[in-house]
Amino acid sequence: MPKLLAIAPADGWAFVEDRDGVHLVRPPYRRANMVTVSRPVVEKAVTHYAFEARCEKFDTWDALVDLLRAEIVRAHVALGTPVPEPGVGALVLPHLPPDIIAQYLDRIENELLPNGEFAAAMNLAQDLLLVHAVIDNDDLRGRARELLLQSRALNHRRAELRQQLVHEVEAADLAQSFPLSAHRYGSSEVAQLSEAISRRGQVFAIR
Numbered sequence: 001m002p003k004l005l006a007i008a009p010a011d012g013w014a015f016v017e018d019r020d021g022v023h024l025v026r027p028p029y030r031r032a033n034m035v036t037v038s039r040p041v042v043e044k045a046v047t048h049y050a051f052e053a054r055c056e057k058f059d060t061w062d063a064l065v066d067l068l069r070a071e072i073v074r075a076h077v078a079l080g081t082p083v084p085e086p087g088v089g090a091l092v093l094p095h096l097p098p099d100i101i102a103q104y105l106d107r108i109e110n111e112l113l114p115n116g117e118f119a120a121a122m123n124l125a126q127d128l129l130l131v132h133a134v135i136d137n138d139d140l141r142g143r144a145r146e147l148l149l150q151s152r153a154l155n156h157r158r159a160e161l162r163q164q165l166v167h168e169v170e171a172a173d174l175a176q177s178f179p180l181s182a183h184r185y186g187s188s189e190v191a192q193l194s195e196a197i198s199r200r201g202q203v204f205a206i207r
Contacts, residue, residue, distance in 0.1 A: 001018070001057055001058065001059065002016050002017070002018045002057070002058050002060075002061055002064045003016065003017045003018070003055070003056065003057045003058070004016055004054045004055070004056040004057075004058070004064060004067070005017055005022065005042050005053070005054060005055070006042050006045055006046050006051040006052060006053050006054055007051060007052050007054055007068070007071060008045075008049070008050065008051050008052070008162075009052065009071040009072065009074065009075035010072070010075040010116060010117065010118075010119070011026075011072075011162065012026065012027045012029075012068050012069070012071065012072040013025070013026050013051075013162070014026075014068055015037070015041075015042045015045060015051070016064065020036070021036050021037075022036065022037050022038065022039060022041075022042060023035060023036050023037065024037055024041075025068075027068075027072075029065045029068065029069075045165060048161075049161050049162070049164075049165050050116065050158070050161070075116075075117065097133070098133050098137060098140060101128060101131065101133055101134060101140060102140065104124060104128060105125075105128070105140070105143050105144060105147060107124075108121045108124055108125060108147045108151070109147060112124070112151075113147075113150065113151060113154065116158075118151050118154045118155035118158060119151075119155055121147065121151035122148060122151040122152050122155055125144050125145075125147045125148035125151060126148060128140075128144045129141070129144050129145065129148065
């Protein structure tokens, strides 16, 4: 019976506990992609990497995966009115008056960004900057540009944090697989060596 411990809804990443231990699971949710981790990794994900703490049990893994996929959809649906998909917004937004466009900007600032919908905020701001009503209005244009830069920076930062978490999880996994080497050289050094071997495709001649 799997138990959901923490989740990053927009990415579909989650920490799950079952009888074999605690695991990090990611789309496309195959067992081969799971990485076994320790409890402190989960705690750090919640405190440092914006994961939401959960405590939900499921009868089957399929039920858990269905929930994770539903969470991805929920996280990428804009609050209230759906956020236009990239490209579609360019067809819809030009027909909106400036006061409605201002409401879209309010939504980016007050809903999408605080809720971590950085990619959706970035896409919407990009579409708005292509609209003539925004191009011709200094206030709207300046605000849309500022929100685009802000959402882009936040989205990039989250990607960096997710990658950092991946490295930490992989280092912890290698430490479990090669405890003597990890104890002698450190988990990060073993992880770097493993990455170099994987990149070169050979064990010898690593300098």
